[in-house]
Amino acid sequence: MDDSVDRHIARWRGKTPFDERVEAIVTRLQFLVRHLSRSKDTALAMVGLQDFEFETLHRLASRGEHGRATPSELSADLKLSPAGMTGRLDTLEKAGLVRRVRSEEDRRRVDVELTEEGRATWLRAMDVRGEAEEDMVGVLTTADQDVLAALLKRMLLQVEEPGPHEAPEE
Template identity: 45%
Template structure:
């Protein structure tokens, strides 16, 4: 469990990134401690969350690509179905790659493939109840890991952090669409 320190207390304590900055500050002229510390901490926290996600996926017998297909179908909204073409585009994979992946997920009972009622030549990929339950279980594990990661912050600090990250995100998004769109 994470220790509960206020932001003021934590700003006085040194973490591993402070040691990294001290070491590299001697080696790299022009190193800006605030920039290096912020970026390196963000990278470390993303790796931490990625490790927790990988552990959750393993607990539920999923590979990342399997989870991403389930996530994309769930993001379509009820009835959690879409065409293989739209699914491939949303995932950024070649349709032939997707076909093999869908075969494996269908064999595992996580998805269905059926003809579209309005056009029998078109297929729809959908979540099965088992696929939806598996997706939900992974999401619950991720929510728990994210909550544990941010538990040292009180609500005001968490809102402040979210607002600061929004400023940076908006600046990045001015340069073009995000690498991984969260909204279709």
């Protein structure tokens, strides 16, 4: 059974020099990433979040039971300016998804933490996203999933290794 990538390759066969195997792999990866992006957008719309709001909640949720971080830690995680982070946090605080609290270690410092509503909203988005991911990956056996995960890891390690013309990511 042909998929859209098989048809894509057939259209281009003989018209341009490319390795069909590499083209098939890369194009399928691109299509799968696009599918995941659309399913993420759908999940966020279902729970009433924008992408920037989800990403901020996601970073907080990764920080343990209380989902607490300083605005500067979040800025660094999300690669945002302090002013951009302030705007995000203002929006999320007005929506009741986060709150600013005095640090337990240093009363001069303000931390940001998830509210119960913020955690519940993040979890609903994660559930919908998880269903889409399970649907996609679920066509593979557990053994196939393990093989695919290992192969993708090898590929990712290759591109994450800085070459002579690249600076390492921080």
